[in-house]
Amino acid sequence: MHDFVQHLINGISLGSIYALIALGYTMVYGILKMINFAHSDVYMVGAFGAFYIARALGIQAEPGVGSLAILLISSMVICSLLGLVIERFAYRPLRNAPKLNILITAIGVSLLLEYGGQVVFGADPKVFPEVMKDFVIISFGNVELKSFDLTVLAVSVLAMIGLQFLIYKTKLGKAMRAVSANASVASLLGVNPDKIIAFTFIVGSALAGVGSVLVGMKYPKIDPLMGMMIGMKAFVAAVLGGIGNVRGAVLGALIMGLSEEMVVGYLSSTYRDALAFGILIAILIFKPAGLLGKYSVEKV
Amino acid sequence: MVRALKNPLLSFIAILVFGLVFQYGFDEYIQLMVLFITVNCLMAMSLNLVNGYTGQFSLGHAGFMAIGAYFTAYASVNWNFLPENLQGLSFFVFAIGSGLVAAAAGFLVGLPSLRLKGDYLAIVTLGFGEIIRVALLNMDFLGGPRGFANIPGFSSFYMSYAFAVLWILICFFTIWRVMKSSWGRGFLSVREDEIAAESTGVNTTGMKVRAFVLSSFFAGVAGALFAHFTNFINPSSFTFLQSVNAVIMVVLGGMGSMTGSIIAAIFVTTLPEALRPLQELTGVDLRMVIYSLSLVLVMILRPKGIMGELEITDLWRKYVRRSARS
Numbered sequence: 001m002h003d004f005v006q007h008l009i010n011g012i013s014l015g016s017i018y019a020l021i022a023l024g025y026t027m028v029y030g031i032l033k034m035i036n037f038a039h040s041d042v043y044m045v046g047a048f049g050a051f052y053i054a055r056a057l058g059i060q061a062e063p064g065v066g067s068l069a070i071l072l073i074s075s076m077v078i079c080s081l082l083g084l085v086i087e088r089f090a091y092r093p094l095r096n097a098p099k100l101n102i103l104i105t106a107i108g109v110s111l112l113l114e115y116g117g118q119v120v121f122g123a124d125p126k127v128f129p130e131v132m133k134d135f136v137i138i139s140f141g142n143v144e145l146k147s148f149d150l151t152v153l154a155v156s157v158l159a160m161i162g163l164q165f166l167i168y169k170t171k172l173g174k175a176m177r178a179v180s181a182n183a184s185v186a187s188l189l190g191v192n193p194d195k196i197i198a199f200t201f202i203v204g205s206a207l208a209g210v211g212s213v214l215v216g217m218k219y220p221k222i223d224p225l226m227g228m229m230i231g232m233k234a235f236v237a238a239v240l241g242g243i244g245n246v247r248g249a250v251l252g253a254l255i256m257g258l259s260e261e262m263v264v265g266y267l268s269s270t271y272r273d274a275l276a277f278g279i280l281i282a283i284l285i286f287k288p289a290g291l292l293g294k295y296s297v298e299k300v
Numbered sequence: 301m302v303r304a305l306k307n308p309l310l311s312f313i314a315i316l317v318f319g320l321v322f323q324y325g326f327d328e329y330i331q332l333m334v335l336f337i338t339v340n341c342l343m344a345m346s347l348n349l350v351n352g353y354t355g356q357f358s359l360g361h362a363g364f365m366a367i368g369a370y371f372t373a374y375a376s377v378n379w380n381f382l383p384e385n386l387q388g389l390s391f392f393v394f395a396i397g398s399g400l401v402a403a404a405a406g407f408l409v410g411l412p413s414l415r416l417k418g419d420y421l422a423i424v425t426l427g428f429g430e431i432i433r434v435a436l437l438n439m440d441f442l443g444g445p446r447g448f449a450n451i452p453g454f455s456s457f458y459m460s461y462a463f464a465v466l467w468i469l470i471c472f473f474t475i476w477r478v479m480k481s482s483w484g485r486g487f488l489s490v491r492e493d494e495i496a497a498e499s500t501g502v503n504t505t506g507m508k509v510r511a512f513v514l515s516s517f518f519a520g521v522a523g524a525l526f527a528h529f530t531n532f533i534n535p536s537s538f539t540f541l542q543s544v545n546a547v548i549m550v551v552l553g554g555m556g557s558m559t560g561s562i563i564a565a566i567f568v569t570t571l572p573e574a575l576r577p578l579q580e581l582t583g584v585d586l587r588m589v590i591y592s593l594s595l596v597l598v599m600i601l602r603p604k605g606i607m608g609e610l611e612i613t614d615l616w617r618k619y620v621r622r623s624a625r626s
Contacts, residue, residue, distance in 0.1 A: 035423070110592075112596065116589050
């Protein structure tokens with residue numbers, strides 16, 4: 001029983017990290033109808049950016065909430081700039097190209113970041129600085145609620161609430177929803193789709209930046225290929241919840257995180273990576289639009 | 301029948317003569333490269349059937365290659381039904397066997413997942429590729445993470461080369477003939493406009509599954525060749541990167557061009573070796589960076605790939621026509 005509760009806590013903590021990255025996939029998909037394969041590599045670059053900034057500022061000497069905030073903001077800025085550059089130079093020239101070409105470009109950008117990252121940062125893993133002290137907040141028998149889990153959860157929930165506010169309560173969010181519904185009609189009504197799409201990339205990448213710092217805190221080993229697997233799982237989470245749907249992404253990410261912890265805890269850790277795809281295949285066969293997604297018929 | 305076999309037979313003999321040059325003119329390093337080029341040719345051509353002709357994006361090709369490689373490895377170590385001097389023949393039988401097993405896997409994967417389109421299909425095939433890899437990691441009788449060593453191979457370079465060339469020609473002319481048949485038209489119609497194809501009575505899912513099964517057959521054979529040539533396989537030879545490698549070859553060569561795939565396979569296999577001096581100079585692996593950059597640039601500048609849908613013979617015909625006009 002105690003084990004189960006501990007797995008539950010770990011699963012929710014993992015799931016909220018997946019959620020942050022899944023939101024980036026979902027936002028870009030909702031507007032551009034494309035999978036931004038490079039999203040998880042933007043996240044990797046964010047982690048390295050935070051690592052170098054922490055080293056330059058000497059932050060690892062003074063862990064605390066202040067240094068966490070500095071790292072979060074710098075990583076968000078780095079990621080959003082990178083997202084903007086990718087959108088401008090790789091995706092915008094292909095705005096009207098067939099979907100296959102856009103998909104291949106996205107894979108190309110992803111590989112470019114991964115292996116370019118190996119060239120720039122070196123292929124060996126680096127240790128992320130200790131941003132905050134990890135201490136046990138509540139201890140109940142064997143069950144421990146650590147401060148990291150709580151921080152991760154709090155930051156993710158804040159980011160999600162902010163995103164929800166942005167999309168449904170602001171003018172910008174209204175424009176985003178308009179472009180998502182129909183880009184050409186939106187442009188007739190005075191919305192500049194290029195700007196909105198660029199903005200979407202900024203927001204999505206900034207969320208990836210938040211995720212990167214949180215993961216760096218929890219699993220302090222970073223390397224240029226770290227985005228590959230977590231990106232796949234976050235994407236699966238987004239599809240599971242119904243891609244293009246913000247709440248769906250969060251729900252899917254929590255399901256992913258929990259089921260993964262349970263598989264590792266009760267079965268075997270070797271099946272960890274196969275689980276995500278197993279879930280994905282099952283979902284796509286039985287409910288192709290995801291749990292909260294709407295099924296749309298393609299019109300001729 | 302004799303007429304249909306004329307072209308493959310002539311090309312077989314021609315390429316075999318070409319192989320003599322490699323047998324006597326070059327060292328073992330280059331010979332191994334030539335064998336890898338043949339494996340990659342087979343991979344690129346088979347993936348071209350799905351990606352190029354049928355327009356479905358599959359990212360799990362390495363999985364089928366892995367199935368083929370492991371089947372051959374297991375079979376040629378454990379099953380001996382032919383006398384000693386006919387061992388080469390059993391390799392042929394095992395290659396067909398691995399093709400069939402991979403094709404069966406392709407059918408199982410394809411039937412549910414090919415109802416999906418575009419991005420989803422890419423992810424699902426990627427997922428199947430990964431699941432196959434994880435499954436192989438957990439199978440102890442196939443070596444698990446340690447890999448499968450001591451796979452019997454051919455005694456000489458020339459025998460391996462002839463075997464590979466034989467399979468390349470079988471693959472090339474099979475796909476060539478299929479593309480001229482009603483199935484081939486069906487594949488093309490699915491690529492051009494799925495909804496229109498469906499409304500004119502083409503069974504689109506059926507067509508996709510057929511293309512997928514045929515493609516995974518040849519991927520399985522490619523895996524069998526790979527196993528024989530390297531004599532050692534382990535699950536990490538068949539990762540996501542191997543699938544992407546095949547995609548890069550198809551895209552660079554031109555989606556829907558068989559000869560383009562072959563040219564790209566030769567180019568993509570030799571490029572890292574040609575870059576080796578530069579790599580030693582800078583001390584970093586530039587191969588994947590150049591691959592991925594060229595992938596993005598080709599997609600932006602020449603979306604159909606280098607050859608587009610043209611074959612070499614088409615280019616030749618164009619050239620002749622142009623020079624006749626002037």
